[in-house]
Amino acid sequence: xxNIIIALDAMGGDSAPEIVINGAALASKRYPEAAxxxxxxxxxxxxxxxxxxxxxxxSRIVHTEEFVSGDDKPSVAIRQGRQSSMQxxxxxxxxxxxxxxxxxxxxxALMAMSKLTLxxxxxxxxPAICALCPTQRGQSAMLDLGANIECNANNLxxxxxxxxxxxxxxxxxxxxxxxxxxxxxxDIKGGDVVKQAAVLFRDADLPLDFRGFVEGNDxxxxxxxxxxxxxxxxxLMLKAIEGTVQLYTExxxxxxxxxxxxxxxxxxxxNAFKRLKARIDPRxxxxxxxxxxxxxxxxxxxxxxxxxxxxxxxxGVDMVKNGLNEIITDELDAYADRKGQKxx
Amino acid sequence: xxNIIIALDAMGGDSAPEIVINGAALASKRYPEAAxxxxxxxxxxxxxxxxxxxxxxxSRIVHTEEFVSGDDKPSVAIRQGRQSSMQxxxxxxxxxxxxxxxxxxxxxALMAMSKLTLxxxxxxxxPAICALCPTQRGQSAMLDLGANIECNANNLxxxxxxxxxxxxxxxxxxxxxxxxxxxxxxDIKGGDVVKQAAVLFRDADLPLDFRGFVEGNDxxxxxxxxxxxxxxxxxLMLKAIEGTVQLYTExxxxxxxxxxxxxxxxxxxxNAFKRLKARIDPRxxxxxxxxxxxxxxxxxxxxxxxxxxxxxxxxGVDMVKNGLNEIITDELDAYADRKGQKxx
Numbered sequence: 303x304x305n306i307i308i309a310l311d312a313m314g315g316d317s318a319p320e321i322v323i324n325g326a327a328l329a330s331k332r333y334p335e336a337a338x339x340x341x342x343x344x345x346x347x348x349x350x351x352x353x354x355x356x357x358x359x360x361s362r363i364v365h366t367e368e369f370v371s372g373d374d375k376p377s378v379a380i381r382q383g384r385q386s387s388m389q390x391x392x393x394x395x396x397x398x399x400x401x402x403x404x405x406x407x408x409x410x411a412l413m414a415m416s417k418l419t420l421x422x423x424x425x426x427x428x429p430a431i432c433a434l435c436p437t438q439r440g441q442s443a444m445l446d447l448g449a450n451i452e453c454n455a456n457n458l459x460x461x462x463x464x465x466x467x468x469x470x471x472x473x474x475x476x477x478x479x480x481x482x483x484x485x486x487x488x489d490i491k492g493g494d495v496v497k498q499a500a501v502l503f504r505d506a507d508l509p510l511d512f513r514g515f516v517e518g519n520d521x522x523x524x525x526x527x528x529x530x531x532x533x534x535x536x537x538l539m540l541k542a543i544e545g546t547v548q549l550y551t552e553x554x555x556x557x558x559x560x561x562x563x564x565x566x567x568x569x570x571x572x573n574a575f576k577r578l579k580a581r582i583d584p585r586x587x588x589x590x591x592x593x594x595x596x597x598x599x600x601x602x603x604x605x606x607x608x609x610x611x612x613x614x615x616x617x618g619v620d621m622v623k624n625g626l627n628e629i630i631t632d633e634l635d636a637y638a639d640r641k642g643q644k645x646x
Numbered sequence: 647x648x649n650i651i652i653a654l655d656a657m658g659g660d661s662a663p664e665i666v667i668n669g670a671a672l673a674s675k676r677y678p679e680a681a682x683x684x685x686x687x688x689x690x691x692x693x694x695x696x697x698x699x700x701x702x703x704x705s706r707i708v709h710t711e712e713f714v715s716g717d718d719k720p721s722v723a724i725r726q727g728r729q730s731s732m733q734x735x736x737x738x739x740x741x742x743x744x745x746x747x748x749x750x751x752x753x754x755a756l757m758a759m760s761k762l763t764l765x766x767x768x769x770x771x772x773p774a775i776c777a778l779c780p781t782q783r784g785q786s787a788m789l790d791l792g793a794n795i796e797c798n799a800n801n802l803x804x805x806x807x808x809x810x811x812x813x814x815x816x817x818x819x820x821x822x823x824x825x826x827x828x829x830x831x832x833d834i835k836g837g838d839v840v841k842q843a844a845v846l847f848r849d850a851d852l853p854l855d856f857r858g859f860v861e862g863n864d865x866x867x868x869x870x871x872x873x874x875x876x877x878x879x880x881x882l883m884l885k886a887i888e889g890t891v892q893l894y895t896e897x898x899x900x901x902x903x904x905x906x907x908x909x910x911x912x913x914x915x916x917n918a919f920k921r922l923k924a925r926i927d928p929r930x931x932x933x934x935x936x937x938x939x940x941x942x943x944x945x946x947x948x949x950x951x952x953x954x955x956x957x958x959x960x961x962g963v964d965m966v967k968n969g970l971n972e973i974i975t976d977e978l979d980a981y982a983d984r985k986g987q988k989x990x
Contacts, residue, residue, distance in 0.1 A: 485792050
């Protein structure tokens with residue numbers, strides 16, 4: 303019963319192709335409906351697939367010797383990487399041979415190639431990188447996480463629509479709340495772009511519940527379902543959050559190691575720590591989505607492991623199943639219609 | 647032996663004047679060299695001082711009935727708050743009656759009043775808000791945390807000089823490392839402003855060790871002593887970090903409450919949790935400094951408690967003791983001299 307085909311860039315990421323193939327093997331167990339089109343070095347991939355006969359049975363390898371390296375400039379990757387595993391995997395989505403592509407490779411190159419190959423959806427000027435974050439109320443989406451260093455008010459408005467469709471599709475939230483990240487909640491706070499964006503959100507008749515400005519600590523509290531921000535700030539916030547989780551984990555480890563008695567208590571607390579880890583493990587949240595393209599593109603952390611990569615595949619499978627892009631397109635159409643009616 | 651005089655805005659903050667007076671009482675025990683000039687409602691302050699005879703002995707109250715409220719616009723606060731506790735406390739620093747002012751009031755108003763009253767140091771175009779963050783290597787400074795929503799490359803360069811002087815003075819670091827926060831470490835990453843700022847940092851002969859671009863997770867790792875960023879992004883990062891600490895603490899609490907066995911282990915782990923709390927408690931890091939002014943201004947969180955406010959006073963005392971502004975002025979002079987020599 304293989305009805306979802308995932309294109310994998312087997313050569314992207316710090317430990318490729320190992321984490322890609324081992325991650326796909328894990329994902330394959332969890333998602334029996336998934337089949338794989340694997341782009342990369344056939345000999346290496348086949349060697350790894352020897353250990354995963356079940357994955358082998360639902361995979362087809364497309365050999366290429368070229369790949370995009372981590373420090374290639376996006377423009378160079380596009381020009382010189384026409385036969386790269388990354389480009390071929392994206393082509394598979396364009397050519398409808400796969401419904402989604404997953405790569406742990408160079409983010410800038412993946413975005414540039416995806417944009418050029420798949421094009422943006424009608425009504426969307428720029429795609430955005432979106433991911434789920436853990437919060438005190440569950441999970442919220444945050445975007446843009448680094449695709450757009452500078453954004454205008456219209457970009458932010460479009461990110462809101464994309465993010466709302468994303469949480470509708472992935473989390474099943476019917477009328478998502480959306481907040482604009484700013485340095486304060488009052489109308490007078492922030493620069494011109496966020497102020498203009500707030501006006502656009504309020505004036506537009508959008509399929510979402512706009513809650514105005516929200517602050518940085520609202521992310522952890524989960525005050526809204528979707529946090530909208532420019533890509534420069536979003537990227538720095540996301541990585542600051544990741545760094546804080548690492549810092550806290552290290553402090554926690556040290557607190558339980560600093561005396562003999564605490565070491566023993568630490569051992570007794572193994573189950574509690576396991577429960578904690580199951581909620582804050584960054585690998586669980588691995589898999590950022592490029593929203594706003596004619597096709598689903600999932601970016602895995604370059605330094606993730608098998609389990610992390612399998613979760614990035616999971617994000618892709620979930621979005622394909624839930625018809626993410628159909629939801630986005632329907633909403634953009636309806637919005638365009640309403641705008642047209644208003645004008646008449 | 648009272649040789650440092652601190653001006654206190656007794657009426658600023660969610661629980662003023664209680665936290666201000668109780669916080670000053672705590673600080674007074676820790677810093678016997680500190681005396682206080684307290685601005686605000688005399689009757690309320692005297693009533694609170696009844697409980698703290700030792701603080702009373704080193705305090706002088708200056709009565710005023712006016713105060714700046716939390717939602718006053720900075721421009722309104724300046725026009726209508728000439729006799730406010732906040733303005734009078736800042737005046738005391740200008741008039742050299744106090745060496746430092748501490749307020750838990752409206753951040754925007756405090757910055758606007760401080761700038762207008764104290765003026766910026768020669769060579770500094772705009773003051774910045776700076777604070778210490780916990781890291782895996784100890785503590786690092788981050789600035790700007792919200793005073794400047796939009797910054798040019800020169801502002802960022804000046805923030806680097808200010809931040810370096812700050813960690814020299816507060817942490818005793820001789821040749822501070824400084825990093826520019828960006829979405830990646832490579833030269834091609836980021837917008838024009840950070841790229842130009844990196845060039846300025848490399849070309850200028852500054853009394854600091856510039857390490858180029860750093861990323862959001864470098865904050866938690868403590869990769870450099872000073873993290874430089876525009877005030878919009880810095881504010882959102884700082885609050886995202888605070889929100890993540892709250893989230894993690896809540897997850898930790900839940901992990902130890904979810905079964906009877908874990909509850910017991912949680913009780914046994916009391917000492918370990920105390921050690922942990924002593925490192926991540928946001929009250930320890932309370933007290934952001936407005937850098938670049940002719941005078942030392944410390945901003946406490948508006949929602950802090952007695953202990954938190956006492957730490958904000960501690961930041962002020964430490965900076966006065968260590969001659970923060972003398973260090974900044976000397977370095978700016980030396981830098982201006984070198985620039986002059988280069989031109990000749």
